[in-house]
Amino acid sequence: AQSVTQLGSHVSVSEGALVLLRCNYSSSVPPYLFWYVQYPNQGLQLLLKYTSAATLVKGINGFEAEFKKSETSFHLTKPSAHMSDAAEYFCAVSDGPLDYKLSFGAGTTVTVRA
């Protein structure tokens, strides 16, 4: 079975500081990994996804994530946080490249301090 673990349920950063959200996966097959964001009162939106084409994946809103097989990790980063980045972020794994049957992490809430 595939699963992901997000380290840290809450992250607080200053505006302009680095955002780092940690995600580790467990999978018996090559994983397909995703990051989703949920803004208050909205549905989940896809930030980026890893489907084995490149280990460094760039997403929307300046976010990127790096797949590290040796560390079974897929951490999400953004060099400079904006106030608009305050949201909940979910890491997810799928048994296929088209986000079919996603297994989600518990989520990390990001707050941005002015």
Add this chain to the structure above:
Amino acid sequence: GAVVSQHPSRVICKSGTSVKIECRSLDFQATTMFWYRQFPKQSLMLMATSNEGSKATYEQGVEKDKFLINHASLTLSTLTVTSAHPEDSSFYICSARAGEVNSPLHFGNGTRLTVT
């Protein structure tokens, strides 16, 4: 862009009653819809997958007689929580995708169910 509308956003019901949650795709035909449940501080857990015109496929541990899923049209799927109990209180989210290859997944805003 594609939008999935989920209704209601919040519902409170008494123990023993049934609650229906609707998930609609507003500008595309949703061949497949998924239902998830999220308990506080926990992951979104896939409950079931429904394909238009056929019976839903439930994940292990999900009671199909308690969580009735109907996907009668290409734009609507419903989840009915029957004989609700306080332990069914949770956040329920649907997602939908069209049938084309590489079609993305679109999520609803979720429904907060509280059973008293």
